[in-house]
Amino acid sequence: MSLITSTSPHATVKNNTGAFMRQVIYATLPGLAVLTWQFGWGSVINVLWAVIVALVSEALFLKARGRNIAFYLKDYSAVVTAVLLGLALPPTAPWWLTLIGVSFAIIVAKQLYGGLGMNPFNPAMVGYVLLLISFPVAMTQWLAPGEPLSFVQSWQLFTGQLPVDGLSGATPLDTFRTAHSAGAASEGELASHSILHGQFAGLGWEWVNLAFLLGGLYLISRKIITWHIPVGFLAGLGLPALLAWLIDPVRFADPLFQLFSGGAMLGAFFIATDPVSAATSRMGRLIYALLIGLLIWVIRTFGGYPDAVAFSVLLLNLSAPFIDYYTQPRTYGHKSSKRGVS
Amino acid sequence: MSQPQSSKPRKPLSVFARLASGIRRPAKIHDFHGGIHPPEMKHLSNGTPIVPGPLPQQLVLPLNMHIGAPAKPLVAPGDKVLKGQMIAEPIGAVSAAIHAPTSGTVSAIGPRPIQHPSGMDAVCIVIDTDGEDQWVEHQGIADYTDKSPAELVDLIRHAGIAGMGGAGFPTSIKVNLGDHQRVEQLLINAVECEPYITADDRLMRERAEQIVTGIHILQYLLNPRRTLIGIEDNKPEAISAIKRACKGCDIEVRVVPTKYPSGGEKQLIQLLTGKEVASGQLPAQVGVVCQNVGTAYAIKRAVCDGEPLVSRVTTLTGDGVSQPGNYEVLLGTPVRDLLAHGNLAGLDIGRLVMGGPMMGFTLHNPGVPVVKTTNCIIAASPEELPEPPPEQPCIRCGSCAEVCPANLLPQQLYWHAKNDDLEKAQHHNLMDCIECGACAYVCPSHIPLVQYYRYAKGEVRQQAADQVKADKARQRFEARQARIEQEQAEKEARRQARLEANRKKKEAGPAAASTVDVAALKQASLDASKAYKAAVKAAKTAEAEGADNLAELKAEADRLKALADKAKAAVRDAKDGAPVAAAPAEDTVAKLKKQVGDASSAYKAAVKAAKAAEAEGADNVAELKAQADTLKASADALKAELREAKANAPAATAPVAQTDPVAELKKQVGDASSAYKSAVKAAKQAEEEGADNAAELRAEADKLKAAADQLKMELRDAKANAPAAPPPSAPAPTTIEQPDPVAALKKQVGDASMAYKAAVKAAKQADEEGADNATDLHSKAGELKAIADQLKAELRDAKAAAPPTPKAAPAATATTDSPAVPEEQAPQSLAEVDPEQAAKRQKRLKGLKTAYNMAHKQYKEAHAAYERAERNETASADELQAMQVKIDKLKAKADNARDALDALVEEAKADIRAHTGKDLKTLKLEAARAESALADKQQELEQQRSSASEDTLEALSSELQALESETQIARKALKQAVEEQGLAE
Numbered sequence A: 001m002s003l004i005t006s007t008s009p010h011a012t013v014k015n016n017t018g019a020f021m022r023q024v025i026y027a028t029l030p031g032l033a034v035l036t037w038q039f040g041w042g043s044v045i046n047v048l049w050a051v052i053v054a055l056v057s058e059a060l061f062l063k064a065r066g067r068n069i070a071f072y073l074k075d076y077s078a079v080v081t082a083v084l085l086g087l088a089l090p091p092t093a094p095w096w097l098t099l100i101g102v103s104f105a106i107i108v109a110k111q112l113y114g115g116l117g118m119n120p121f122n123p124a125m126v127g128y129v130l131l132l133i134s135f136p137v138a139m140t141q142w143l144a145p146g147e148p149l150s151f152v153q154s155w156q157l158f159t160g161q162l163p164v165d166g167l168s169g170a171t172p173l174d175t176f177r178t179a180h181s182a183g184a185a186s187e188g189e190l191a192s193h194s195i196l197h198g199q200f201a202g203l204g205w206e207w208v209n210l211a212f213l214l215g216g217l218y219l220i221s222r223k224i225i226t227w228h229i230p231v232g233f234l235a236g237l238g239l240p241a242l243l244a245w246l247i248d249p250v251r252f253a254d255p256l257f258q259l260f261s262g263g264a265m266l267g268a269f270f271i272a273t274d275p276v277s278a279a280t281s282r283m284g285r286l287i288y289a290l291l292i293g294l295l296i297w298v299i300r301t302f303g304g305y306p307d308a309v310a311f312s313v314l315l316l317n318l319s320a321p322f323i324d325y326y327t328q329p330r331t332y333g334h335k336s337s338k339r340g341v342s
Numbered sequence B: 001m002s003q004p005q006s007s008k009p010r011k012p013l014s015v016f017a018r019l020a021s022g023i024r025r026p027a028k029i030h031d032f033h034g035g036i037h038p039p040e041m042k043h044l045s046n047g048t049p050i051v052p053g054p055l056p057q058q059l060v061l062p063l064n065m066h067i068g069a070p071a072k073p074l075v076a077p078g079d080k081v082l083k084g085q086m087i088a089e090p091i092g093a094v095s096a097a098i099h100a101p102t103s104g105t106v107s108a109i110g111p112r113p114i115q116h117p118s119g120m121d122a123v124c125i126v127i128d129t130d131g132e133d134q135w136v137e138h139q140g141i142a143d144y145t146d147k148s149p150a151e152l153v154d155l156i157r158h159a160g161i162a163g164m165g166g167a168g169f170p171t172s173i174k175v176n177l178g179d180h181q182r183v184e185q186l187l188i189n190a191v192e193c194e195p196y197i198t199a200d201d202r203l204m205r206e207r208a209e210q211i212v213t214g215i216h217i218l219q220y221l222l223n224p225r226r227t228l229i230g231i232e233d234n235k236p237e238a239i240s241a242i243k244r245a246c247k248g249c250d251i252e253v254r255v256v257p258t259k260y261p262s263g264g265e266k267q268l269i270q271l272l273t274g275k276e277v278a279s280g281q282l283p284a285q286v287g288v289v290c291q292n293v294g295t296a297y298a299i300k301r302a303v304c305d306g307e308p309l310v311s312r313v314t315t316l317t318g319d320g321v322s323q324p325g326n327y328e329v330l331l332g333t334p335v336r337d338l339l340a341h342g343n344l345a346g347l348d349i350g351r352l353v354m355g356g357p358m359m360g361f362t363l364h365n366p367g368v369p370v371v372k373t374t375n376c377i378i379a380a381s382p383e384e385l386p387e388p389p390p391e392q393p394c395i396r397c398g399s400c401a402e403v404c405p406a407n408l409l410p411q412q413l414y415w416h417a418k419n420d421d422l423e424k425a426q427h428h429n430l431m432d433c434i435e436c437g438a439c440a441y442v443c444p445s446h447i448p449l450v451q452y453y454r455y456a457k458g459e460v461r462q463q464a465a466d467q468v469k470a471d472k473a474r475q476r477f478e479a480r481q482a483r484i485e486q487e488q489a490e491k492e493a494r495r496q497a498r499l500e501a502n503r504k505k506k507e508a509g510p511a512a513a514s515t516v517d518v519a520a521l522k523q524a525s526l527d528a529s530k531a532y533k534a535a536v537k538a539a540k541t542a543e544a545e546g547a548d549n550l551a552e553l554k555a556e557a558d559r560l561k562a563l564a565d566k567a568k569a570a571v572r573d574a575k576d577g578a579p580v581a582a583a584p585a586e587d588t589v590a591k592l593k594k595q596v597g598d599a600s601s602a603y604k605a606a607v608k609a610a611k612a613a614e615a616e617g618a619d620n621v622a623e624l625k626a627q628a629d630t631l632k633a634s635a636d637a638l639k640a641e642l643r644e645a646k647a648n649a650p651a652a653t654a655p656v657a658q659t660d661p662v663a664e665l666k667k668q669v670g671d672a673s674s675a676y677k678s679a680v681k682a683a684k685q686a687e688e689e690g691a692d693n694a695a696e697l698r699a700e701a702d703k704l705k706a707a708a709d710q711l712k713m714e715l716r717d718a719k720a721n722a723p724a725a726p727p728p729s730a731p732a733p734t735t736i737e738q739p740d741p742v743a744a745l746k747k748q749v750g751d752a753s754m755a756y757k758a759a760v761k762a763a764k765q766a767d768e769e770g771a772d773n774a775t776d777l778h779s780k781a782g783e784l785k786a787i788a789d790q791l792k793a794e795l796r797d798a799k800a801a802a803p804p805t806p807k808a809a810p811a812a813t814a815t816t817d818s819p820a821v822p823e824e825q826a827p828q829s830l831a832e833v834d835p836e837q838a839a840k841r842q843k844r845l846k847g848l849k850t851a852y853n854m855a856h857k858q859y860k861e862a863h864a865a866y867e868r869a870e871r872n873e874t875a876s877a878d879e880l881q882a883m884q885v886k887i888d889k890l891k892a893k894a895d896n897a898r899d900a901l902d903a904l905v906e907e908a909k910a911d912i913r914a915h916t917g918k919d920l921k922t923l924k925l926e927a928a929r930a931e932s933a934l935a936d937k938q939q940e941l942e943q944q945r946s947s948a949s950e951d952t953l954e955a956l957s958s959e960l961q962a963l964e965s966e967t968q969i970a971r972k973a974l975k976q977a978v979e980e981q982g983l984a985e
Ligand code: SF4
Pocket: B393, B394, B395, B396, B397, B398, B399, B400, B401, B410, B411, B414, B439, B442, B443, B444, B445, B446, B447, B449
């Protein structure tokens, strides 16, 4: 009789990290579907290509580090990174853009820091920012919503056979910002941009964001994520937007527009919630996400970029350990919680 | 839907429900953070009634089934015991007795595998059962209220009852809180929140009445304001049974929602009372006492039926058992027998867990016994509790923090523990982790978090212990420094005094010489007693601080006392001698008398020590006896001398008196230098053994040297003064005394060599019997031989000196010197038993280790050779067999060595434990008691401030002060014990 000896507990939950990650991937599917419905096959191609690049780079690097490749690939963390980056890239992205972004995200932002769990920054966002800074044009060429490209067109864009110039169109956030770039736009001018006026937010993008919101709610319902980060994120973005809009509804975009434009919902439910690089205590997460939301609003409104999920997330990643030190919960039997660095 | 309508019909119903349940107010159940809901798996074993467990052929009873000091065996191998007979008694405050679970014969007392995380063996009493199961005569108490609580507490202690829920803390401590401790709530823990376990569940269903009686006894002992029973709502039958049994009495049954770990003591307190026990405190400090239902049941059996704790209900479950259920198992039953009884139909067992799946321990050996805390045995198939999946990186998902009942951040703790960043881990309140395992249960990366926490906690404790050690070393160093300085100052003072005395003497002329001598001697005596007092003080502070060189310090104090006494005697002598200068022989006689007295009292003490040691079964009995014998021999020698001296006394003439101070000083010089030499020797030995008091010993040696030098100087001075004194007619007494020393020495030599021979014989015998103190005895014999040799040499010298006898001085030295040896030895050997023994043990430990290593190596080599031979077929069958035999022998040897080593380690550990003395929890309780008393007093003072008279107030405030200092002392003791605990662990 050979007996297993181990420390307690002797029973554990059946699921594992890989299962967690898979749930996240499933939850992005509605968003991906709407993106495809609105813009064509570009996003699907992006995501698939990104996954391939991610798996290959991760495998190569695991091999270089002498790790068990299959075991680590099965945690699906590379796939999640790839999917999120693929969704964030414009559907017009050529293959090399994705290749650079994803491999950088996996190799530099994750593996060089020691692999899953050790990376201080959200790898997908590191890749995204790298591309945004290096290839600002390619990264901001979106398509007009509601006019999806055919698969062939998307493929040709992907392979670089089709020049993107003739197809691209501005996003609602872009439009809004450009309208205000030369001083405050008039009400009439804003009304003339049809893209700013969908059912309740920016045209087309409202549906994309709604789909990501649905996926996010699914994650919360499955207890994959807690409500703290999404709620904090959306409150941090929505509340200042509401205040400003109440003060000056022409100069400032309305809160619904803010919440359902660009990467807001993707960021709130899928990107800021990356547990590895986020703050870890409940209170910490709330603060962390609030600050991300606030920062997004500030950059969107006053900064030089139309959207700011990636920058804001990375900035707060940087402050997460600090936030953690100041948000330790009160331990049982202690009068107050400990604060600050030990 | 309108609010009022929907709430209306509910109201009367709830009132009705309240009336029906007999509870005045609906009991509020609080909640605690986190918690998990693992599959309960209780259905496996809760459907069938409790049945008796097996009566195995052998029972193995560890001496330490409880927290605290191991019980002390009262039986020896070969003794017949009856069921319920006490076979080991509690030692110290925190301990519990052990009783024979059935009738039979004690077959062994020795190390056996027990359930221990490190797979360690522990000393157990093994009983071969006789199948009769015959009870010892016993009788319950019809009405326990006839007895005082103190009597009942004692009964509980001697019934061996210890917490049956898991920790095994002796119940007698928990029910004996003293008068100051007001118990607000007595909580009976019937939660049984761990999956699989149903022992308490079945117990409540079947024996609710007896449990309630047990609770009544607890109420009688603790006098709580309220008594609450907490039961999880997944045990409806148990709840109704208990409710039925509690009808009409002041016990409230509280149903708590099923959630792990509701049954944790702190969690239960939070659930039922909403109180939190502050970090590092005991529940008693918030006025709560928790007891397990099983314990209440055991108390009832002990008090009302007179049956000590000899069995317990244990759940045997898991899908590796074909008849899972609850068994009333005799303590000490090997798990193997229990499994066989559960009709293990050859099912595959992958993991054997003692305790629940969340906090239990895996067993490496099915031979380990069921003990007082064993509430469950899970024999799980590999599918049921599979090998833990490989650990993945922590993704900081926070699931663990969601479920932690202590509201910790397990992911941060893990991170810091893994990086060995203990400071940060402590900052995250590592020490508040209750190791419930909830975090590890939910971790999607399957990180064995609890393992990391245990490791980190161990490290933290280790560090604390190291810190304590370092502090002590520093203190020792500082004390030594202070000592040296003090000595220097004293020396200087003495020198000054001497110079002064000389000057005065010269002024006063020769006539005053002897008086001056007296003054100098007085000074010396004063100094000596000062030094003695300082040493005593040092020893006392050391004791207070629990320093481990206590014994040494005491020994030193004793030695100094002896010196001081001697100095005093010298003063007396000088005084007597100076004015009258008569009856000098009386002096020698008096001295000898004193010496004889000392020696015989030393002998008596040694005999007593030997007896005590024998009673405790210590294995140095033989040694002590031998020591006693030597002492006796020396006492006898001294007596003989005394006789002779008495006979000679009349012959002595008056003038001899004058030589006395000189002789005295000479003797002192001799003493001092021999003390110095032995100290040097001890220091050297200590140094060789790397003992950590080597430095101290050295310092001591130095000090002694200084003292010797000082005395030598004094001697010189005295000699210089001697001529000035009236001319002594020295030769007269010396010639008469001449034969004495030689004869005495001869006798001593004879004694010594006899002792030596006896020791050699004992050692040989020990060798033959393979006793493990043989080496000891050998070394003892060596020592004795050395003594004998020395004495022989002395004898030779004395003989050589005898015929010519030109001067009184050498003879006097010789006479006084020889008795000085035993005198010097007696107190020393007595006082130093402890460190000496420790050092010896160290030596033995080393020896055994090498022996084991060698034996093991030989065995390995032999085995390898055998295998080689077998493989290559180079040896014949016979040769192989021979080799096999050899291997077996070697293995046996190695095993023997290992066993001896283990036993020794065990002993050393026990020693340390005993040395650290009081148990932490007692101290905690004491501190708590003191604190609450203080609080009470404060309150009283507050209340009386306005009304009471000046006097009362003053009395109160002085009382308060006293209590305050008491509290402080208790706190300090606790702190120290905490540190020491770390050390012991
Ligand atoms: S549950 Fe496991 S993986 Fe998640 S944060 Fe805690 S330790 Fe890390």
